[in-house]
Structures are given as structure tokens and as C-alpha cells.
Amino acid sequence: MGQPDTVTQMHDTAPDAPRVRCFAVKKGTNRRPIGAYFSQSEGRTLTPEKYMSCHHESPSARHSLAARLKEVGEVDVADCYQCGKCTAGCPAAEEMDVAPSQILRLLQTESPKHEKRALESMSIWLCIGCETCVTRCPQEVDLPRAMDILRQESLARNVANRAADDIVAFHKAFLHSIERSGRVFEFGMIGDYKLRTGHLFQDLGAAPSMFLKGKMSLLPHGGGSKREVGRMFARARAAKKESQP
Numbered sequence: 001m002g003q004p005d006t007v008t009q010m011h012d013t014a015p016d017a018p019r020v021r022c023f024a025v026k027k028g029t030n031r032r033p034i035g036a037y038f039s040q041s042e043g044r045t046l047t048p049e050k051y052m053s054c055h056h057e058s059p060s061a062r063h064s065l066a067a068r069l070k071e072v073g074e075v076d077v078a079d080c081y082q083c084g085k086c087t088a089g090c091p092a093a094e095e096m097d098v099a100p101s102q103i104l105r106l107l108q109t110e111s112p113k114h115e116k117r118a119l120e121s122m123s124i125w126l127c128i129g130c131e132t133c134v135t136r137c138p139q140e141v142d143l144p145r146a147m148d149i150l151r152q153e154s155l156a157r158n159v160a161n162r163a164a165d166d167i168v169a170f171h172k173a174f175l176h177s178i179e180r181s182g183r184v185f186e187f188g189m190i191g192d193y194k195l196r197t198g199h200l201f202q203d204l205g206a207a208p209s210m211f212l213k214g215k216m217s218l219l220p221h222g223g224g225s226k227r228e229v230g231r232m233f234a235r236a237r238a239a240k241k242e243s244q245p
Contacts, residue, residue, distance in 0.1 A: 065150070104143070
């Protein structure tokens with residue numbers, strides 16, 4: 001049986017001191033209990049034996065990216081204690097300008113400056129969603145889901161990294177293909193991507209062999225439920241509209 005989730009808060013001893021929130025989490029999983037542990041000293045003050053990070057709570061915290069990740073994606077960045085296993089196992093980490101673990105640390109600060117750094121990074125567009133990070137994470141922080149939300153937020157705020165223009169174009173063409181066909185229509189997606197990027201003749205020589213080998217078709221594949229997928233996209237847009245201030 002897994003251990004129950006426990007989150008401990010620490011308060012300053014001075015009566016008029018501001019409240020301090022500590023990222024001291026022992027997450028309930030089937031693995032060995034981990035996280036930060038607190039001991040009870042004299043009186044009612046909690047003394048940390050070891051802890052990851054603290055910050056003063058502010059009214060703006062509820063509007064932070066960390067709060068949005070927790071609300072929309074059920075990803076709590078406070079669970080991360082910076083062990084670095086996600087970065088060590090990420091196959092794309094060497095190409096990233098901000099390491100995966102550093103992305104989480106930027107969000108933990110709940111600082112607008114650091115949040116902007118995360119949204120403008122190239123890293124969120126280089127994540128391939130292989131889930132190696134969440135598999136290795138002792139706290140099971142769903143970093144791929146966080147990256148997906150950060151990509152959408154980056155586009156919504158129009159702060160996506162300019163070096164990622166081609167990746168953003170592929171991202172949009174891929175989703176557009178699924179919305180229209182109910183599943184990926186490769187030929188239509190490639191055409192959409194080329195129109196968005198202007199790379200009209202890039203890899204054009206590979207097209208004949210792909211057609212001959214049945215890798216691409218001139219017509220959309222059958223079997224996809226266009227109506228059902230269309231409703232999913234409509235619900236996603238409605239939810240996004242309701243969440244906007």
C-alpha cells in the first residue's frame with residue numbers, strides 16, 4: 001500500500017512574521033517514502049530537518065503558471081525537489097536552453113520574470129513527450145503534461161521562441177489535421193506545414209518513394225470519428241475561453 005500524501009508547512013517563530021510556504025512533500029506512491037521531513041520542537045513551531053525550498057505566499061500566487069498547471073493539468077511543481085533525474089534521462093536535454101528540472105524550478109518561484117523565461121524557452125518545444133522523465137521521477141511529476149500546457153500558454157501569450165517557428169508550424173498543422181480528419185492525414189498535414197513555413201521544396205524528393213511504399217495517401221484515412229474528435233476540440237476551446245480572465 002502506498003503512503004498517504006503529506007505536505008508540511010513551516011511558520012516563522014516571530015508572531016508578526018509573514019507566512020512562509022515550504023515545498024516539503026512526501027508523496028504517496030508504491031515506492032519508498034521520500035521527500036522532506038519535519039520534526040516537532042518545543043511549542044508549536046515546526047523545525048525542518050531538511051527541506052527543498054521556501055517562498056512567501058502572495059496574492060498573485062493564485063494567478064501564477066504553477067497554479068494553472070495544478071488546476072488545468074493536475075501537475076504540482078512543488079512536488080519537485082530538484083534531484084535532476086528528469087534532466088539526466090531526457091534524450092533532448094543536450095539541445096535545450098533550459099534543462100527540464102530548471103523549467104520546474106522557474107515555475108516554483110512563481111515570479112513573472114521566471115515564468116516568462118520558461119515560456120520563451122526553446123526547451124518546451126524540444127520536448128518529444130517520451131515520458132522518460134516522469135517514469136524516472138521519484139515524485140512522479142508529469143513533466144510532459146506540464147510542457148504541453150506551457151506550449152499552449154506560450155502561444156496564447158504570443159511569446160513563443162522565434163527559433164521554434166518551424167516546430168510551432170508543425171504543431172499547429174498536426175492538430176489541424178486531426179481536427180479536420182479525425183486522425184492524422186499525412187499528405188494534408190505536410191501541405192499545411194509547407195504553406196505555414198514556406199519550405200515548399202524541402203524533402204520533396206522523398207515523396208515518390210513514400211507514395212510507392214504506401215506511407216502516404218492522397219486521400220484521408222477512414223476509421224477516424226470526425227464528429228467525436230470535432231466535439232473534443234470544441235470542448236477544449238470552450239474550456240480555454242472560460243479559463244481566460
